[in-house]
Amino acid sequence: MTARRSRIPATKYPVERFTLDNGLRVVLTPDRSAPVIGVAVVYDVGIRSEPEGRTGFAHLFEHLMFQGSENLEKLAHFRHVQGAGGTFNGSTHLDYTDYFETLPSNALERALFLEADRMRGPRLTEENLRNQVDVVKEEIRVNVLNRPYGGFPWLTLPPVMFDTFPNAHDGYGSFDDLESATVADAADFFRRYYASGNAVLAVSGDIDVAEATELVNRHFGDVPARPAPERPDFTEPDLTAERRTAYTDALAPLPAVAGAWRVPDPVTDFAGYLPYVVLAEVLTDGDASRLVERLVQRDRTVTSLGGYLGFMGDPFDVRDPTALLLQAHLPPGGDVDKVLRTIDEELDRLASDGLTDGELARTQARMATHLLRDTDAVLGRALRMAVLEQQRGEPGLLNELPRLVGEVTEEQVRAAAATLRPERRAAIEVIAGGVR
């Protein structure tokens, strides 16, 4: 059977960009196909920027941004968004923190008002800080401490791979650090990182560009200007020898393992980076992928397998240094060494023998579907464009991604696979401590 290549479709979302006098960058992307909008504000600060002794602070601060602002009491933000028929959230990443709403389009001005108000100044009070420290501790208990495989591998692998505090520390934070955070710390953090010049606002969906521009100016125009802080260099040298650790998870019933290799700089070397994004899918996307076929179906040495770029699975919104990760769950008594050896073997085979007929094209077609599906939601579009603007000054790249993924060649994927050597790998093993 010869490979018939599916034509990779593209989106043509229009993009309007401008910068306010106070340095706030704005991206508008209209689409009138449904009466809804997505609004995203992204600040260029994340886990990597939090101070030593204050692990988890970037995330704790994200919670504080919802606790009232210049003209809004505690709880008002939630009520005004939901009372307009919308939903909201925020999230903290290695390199950015985002705040977002998706709403019926008649609430555009309200959403802009709410975001501008907290950009001018959140209400940082002792009472709110203590309350949110408690809430964050419960969040950590739900997601990490009270469940098996909590934090695996996004919290447990970075300290194996990296040596510096920004790259290696626990982004959820220790209870001690969280409890000793002060209102003064929060005020400093806000002054330093939550500057208009350090933020991007993106609005997508059912908007009129001229009207939206006017409303953005009205609400954000008088946010006091503060420049973006200098972003430190978080670079670390690549590994020259394999690193491997293991820990016992008292709640986990079965073993698991994750391995990661450093990849080219996603921003300054996008062309060098993209083949790794494709490689991860060639290896792990579905029953027809290399490693699923080999490890799950044939060898039965693992029961599930995933592969992705970036510790938080964010290939197009992370900066250097980052990694390609593979993670697997094993059957009872499974042999982690054997799994890692087989992965090495398959990577070698891919690097030396290349791909089979049609293997690359079908992987790329499926990746296009995923990319298009993610941007079908107005909010997915606003968030992604905001980060692309922030990290690259290129929000329209979103329209290009399916095509660029489709242009990655077999030679590039092979070359990428050839760099994933055992001596460049960091790995972490979960030893099952569960009683069942």
Place this chain on the structure above:
Amino acid sequence: MTGTTIASVGPRTLPPLGPTRKLKVPKQAERTLRNGLTVIAVRRPAVPLVELRLWVPFGRVHLARGAMLSQTMLSGTDSMTSVQIAAELQKVGGGLSAGVDPDRLMLSGAGLVTGLDRMLELLAEVLTSASYPSDEVATERDRLVDRIQVAQSQPAHLAREALLKRVYGRHPYATQTPEPGQIRAVRPAALRTLHAERVHPVGAQLVLVGDVQPEKALDAAERALGGWAGAGRTADLPAIPPLEPGPLLLVDRPGSVQSSLRIALPAVSRTDPDHAPLQLANLIFGGYFSSRWVENIREDKGYTYGPHSGIEHSVAGSVLVAAAEVATEVTGPALLETTYELGRLASLPPKPEELEQARQYALGTLQLGMSTQAGLAALTSAYAGNGLRLDFLAEYAARLAKASIDDVAQAAARYLAPARAAIVVLGDAERVTPGLAALTTVHTEPVS
């Protein structure tokens, strides 16, 4: 810096909302094929993709065999291996997955719209000639056993299992996860038999949503699936039993650093006249972030991260479930606040502004849910499986719009009263029993 002044504009006021856009149900078409399959196609051309959902009625199916059937249905056919099926789907940017619950077998997928014909052909291939090859079945059996073991180490799963047993008693909904031993006993022949008996087009609903002309999509489905035949058995589920209040069931999970609090309350189906007011009462209680429950136990007291309540609709009945993971040391106080909020809403009418806020949220999220292909597909399929069509959305919106304070207060009194609740807590019994026993009668069981 000195001499800087910030323009003083005084307090700013929240801008009003613009005019509401009316809910517009998208263009759709429907056809029931001669083999009994109903096909519904909905147009939303925002991205060049199509979403596919096939709902096959699957009530009263043997638990372990049903789970294994969904796990192995895509493992091979008379003419294709599992790898070939997956690769052929990938070629058109597509994928398929299968899942079961006590009501249905669901095949779902999405792909490039240019690949719709091919996806439908592959779907037909699986439906008409899935072969359940021994090797693949053996592999998937082990994988499923492992997955169940992992699930059984998750507090949320254990709490859910305990709640289902407590709520449904002897009804088939009571147990929804098979035991590893039952899975190990499933052989390929049993899967082939089950497929022949129950995977047939009569009563099944196929939903296609995306960049399609609805009539053309129906034609494509008819071409591909018209030959899917077989008139097997159907089975109806009995109505769910009425909820019986009683002592709090405490499931002991020693060493837990949190307690999983679950409360079941009675509810009604989507078409019941009480449904819209109940939905609004639920929102005011705990159904969204700006609810009394969240504002109390999270934003005021910091007991929990993500409490939430919602109505779960199944074919045989509906139930309202409230769930929160709370710190072990505040388990009793968290239950106290929860029953306080339920009781307060059941005995005093909500404030007009609370009701309007909940109403706007309910109406707005209908618009949001319809604004993506995947959202529309999920909604259309859930409706179709319960005998409804998308035009019910407009009717539901009208009911939400006209529910009065009295309607909502009556619904709260009827369904949310704490006296009607069945409560389950999973946690460290030694540490949480005193706090809970101060509030209600507690019956303790070991974790299963």
